[in-house]
Amino acid sequence: MADAVSPVGHTSVRVRYAETDQQGIAHHAHYFVWMELGRTALLRDLGFPYDRVEAEGLVFTVVEASCRFVGAARYDEEVEIETRVGAVRSRTAAFDTTLRVAGRPIARGSVTLAALDSRRRPGRVPTPLVAALRGAARS
Amino acid sequence: MADAVSPVGHTSVRVRYAETDQQGIAHHAHYFVWMELGRTALLRDLGFPYDRVEAEGLVFTVVEASCRFVGAARYDEEVEIETRVGAVRSRTAAFDTTLRVAGRPIARGSVTLAALDSRRRPGRVPTPLVAALRGAARS
Amino acid sequence: MADAVSPVGHTSVRVRYAETDQQGIAHHAHYFVWMELGRTALLRDLGFPYDRVEAEGLVFTVVEASCRFVGAARYDEEVEIETRVGAVRSRTAAFDTTLRVAGRPIARGSVTLAALDSRRRPGRVPTPLVAALRGAARS
Amino acid sequence: MADAVSPVGHTSVRVRYAETDQQGIAHHAHYFVWMELGRTALLRDLGFPYDRVEAEGLVFTVVEASCRFVGAARYDEEVEIETRVGAVRSRTAAFDTTLRVAGRPIARGSVTLAALDSRRRPGRVPTPLVAALRGAARS
Numbered sequence: 282m283a284d285a286v287s288p289v290g291h292t293s294v295r296v297r298y299a300e301t302d303q304q305g306i307a308h309h310a311h312y313f314v315w316m317e318l319g320r321t322a323l324l325r326d327l328g329f330p331y332d333r334v335e336a337e338g339l340v341f342t343v344v345e346a347s348c349r350f351v352g353a354a355r356y357d358e359e360v361e362i363e364t365r366v367g368a369v370r371s372r373t374a375a376f377d378t379t380l381r382v383a384g385r386p387i388a389r390g391s392v393t394l395a396a397l398d399s400r401r402r403p404g405r406v407p408t409p410l411v412a413a414l415r416g417a418a419r420s
Numbered sequence: 421m422a423d424a425v426s427p428v429g430h431t432s433v434r435v436r437y438a439e440t441d442q443q444g445i446a447h448h449a450h451y452f453v454w455m456e457l458g459r460t461a462l463l464r465d466l467g468f469p470y471d472r473v474e475a476e477g478l479v480f481t482v483v484e485a486s487c488r489f490v491g492a493a494r495y496d497e498e499v500e501i502e503t504r505v506g507a508v509r510s511r512t513a514a515f516d517t518t519l520r521v522a523g524r525p526i527a528r529g530s531v532t533l534a535a536l537d538s539r540r541r542p543g544r545v546p547t548p549l550v551a552a553l554r555g556a557a558r559s
Numbered sequence: 560m561a562d563a564v565s566p567v568g569h570t571s572v573r574v575r576y577a578e579t580d581q582q583g584i585a586h587h588a589h590y591f592v593w594m595e596l597g598r599t600a601l602l603r604d605l606g607f608p609y610d611r612v613e614a615e616g617l618v619f620t621v622v623e624a625s626c627r628f629v630g631a632a633r634y635d636e637e638v639e640i641e642t643r644v645g646a647v648r649s650r651t652a653a654f655d656t657t658l659r660v661a662g663r664p665i666a667r668g669s670v671t672l673a674a675l676d677s678r679r680r681p682g683r684v685p686t687p688l689v690a691a692l693r694g695a696a697r698s
Numbered sequence: 699m700a701d702a703v704s705p706v707g708h709t710s711v712r713v714r715y716a717e718t719d720q721q722g723i724a725h726h727a728h729y730f731v732w733m734e735l736g737r738t739a740l741l742r743d744l745g746f747p748y749d750r751v752e753a754e755g756l757v758f759t760v761v762e763a764s765c766r767f768v769g770a771a772r773y774d775e776e777v778e779i780e781t782r783v784g785a786v787r788s789r790t791a792a793f794d795t796t797l798r799v800a801g802r803p804i805a806r807g808s809v810t811l812a813a814l815d816s817r818r819r820p821g822r823v824p825t826p827l828v829a830a831l832r833g834a835a836r837s
Contacts, residue, residue, distance in 0.1 A: 581752075582757050582759065587730065587760040587763060588727050588728070588730040588731050588734075589727070591726065591727040591730060592727050595727075613720075618721050620721065620723075620767070620770075621726040621767055622766065622767050622768075623764075623765070623766050623767065624726060624764065624765050624767075625762075625763065625764035625765070626762070626763050626764070627761065627762050628759070628760055628761050628762065628763070629761075631759075631818070679770070
């Protein structure tokens with residue numbers, strides 16, 4: 282549908298003191314951890330909590346990650362994490378994340394996960410999860 | 421010179437136990453911390469230790485970061501960090517990093533820094549540092 | 560009052576993937592970060608959000624920290640953080656924290672903070688905060 | 699021998715930018731990671747690299763950790779880590795660590811590890827390792 286809003290995962294996190302650096306803002310490496318929290322929340326919302334994925338002998342590994350930082354987050358500020366599904370293939374799935382503080386974007390990132398089996402050899406994203414992710418991406 | 425090898429910063433780091441995750445490999449967010457260690461070493465080699473940069477009232481903030489993960493690093497493995505200077509402009513400087521374990525690439529990343537003054541307004545990369553970085557990039 | 564329950568700060572945190580280590584449990588160093596989240600929540604509940612403390616030119620620095628680990632926390636488990644005020648002096652304040660997963664204690668820790676002025680010289684815990692902390696400890 | 703110097707593990711680490719917090723010093727939680735680096739180095743020196751311990755189906759888990767912070771470490775400062783063996787029992791081993799910057803102590807900590815088998819049930823520290831640790835503690 283033309284005007285449909287894509288289903289997205291929403292969660293939020295408060296900046297921890299330990300996440301600040303001597304510039305007085307959250308260190309950029311933590312943004313990748315926060316984006317992971319967004320994926321965790323999205324997968325849970327889709328009915329595929331990630332711990333259950335791993336319990337079935339599959340792991341997702343990050344094969345590509347990028348982020349543009351357009352603002353900063355300070356101690357104790359609440360960072361809103363909005364995650365959308367990007368390209369979904371048989372072996373990989375991409376996720377696009379926007380991070381905001383008080384509604385104002387501070388970063389936009391994209392992370393691609395690849396499925397691996399228990400020996401870290403290329404695996405396949407389970408068919409039901411592919412379907413759920415594509416459904417989320419399409420709508 | 422056509423066949424010159426670019427001067428690069430070399431350093432290395434051993435994977436800490438705290439940096440592993442339940443997949444038994446270093447978590448991807450730490451790669452961005454390691455790339456920062458590479459930039460720190462390169463700046464020191466060029467004669468511009470970063471603490472002195474900040475002492476002069478300037479900070480560098482990360483405005484863009486990306487990484488392709490092509491391998492994994494395990495606990496206590498030594499990760500070799502090779503950093504090259506990329507595009508250098510009046511307000512930004514880019515750095516390209518290759519991470520290797522036992523000579524085998526595990527990741528290639530790129531990070532762009534922007535200069536900010538003490539109030540976090542856009543600043544300029546100091547001219548001597550621009551010159552040093554461009555010299556390193558050109559050679 | 561003999562049977563009064565001490566007012567405590569309550570908050571909780573879900574174990575992040577990045578916080579697990581290759582033993583498949585949260586790495587112990589993160590427990591100290593979680594205890595800090597408990598203090599942050601307690602200070603906010605008492606009306607002294609820590610960012611405002613720092614805005615007044617004072618910082619609290621950790622001078623002593625200890626923790627007994629009696630259980631483990633796994634990825635995505637919710638860790639309940641219960642924080643009580645311990646000994647409060649003119650320059651230091653102690654906090655006792657119990658961490659639980661599903662009601663079962665996984666760790667008990669104690670952290671002592673000291674007040675420092677903006678030059679990191681010994682300072683005094685502001686009198687209203689001493690009163691609030693002692694009130695919380697007594698009750 | 700009365701005047702013998704205990705064999706100790708020595709290693710060092712430079713404070714990473716990501717380890718600083720908005721007070722401009724290394725956040726206290728990282729000290730526990732640094733103490734772990736000291737234990738890793740000591741075990742390696744004693745001929746029992748920890749990855750080999752785990753390869754034999756045993757893990758060490760931290761059951762108690764404490765630290766007194768008497769100074770601070772700033773970005774890029776080198777922190778010297780000196781680790782001594784404390785009490786060694788059949789199931790646990792304690793390690794005492796002093797952290798210094800430029801020879802000046804910044805923290806003293808103590809960590810007790812317990813041996814667990816692959817199902818995280820109480821195990822025994824391997825006899826040769828007990829002997830090596832006791833030898834190191836005694837001397």
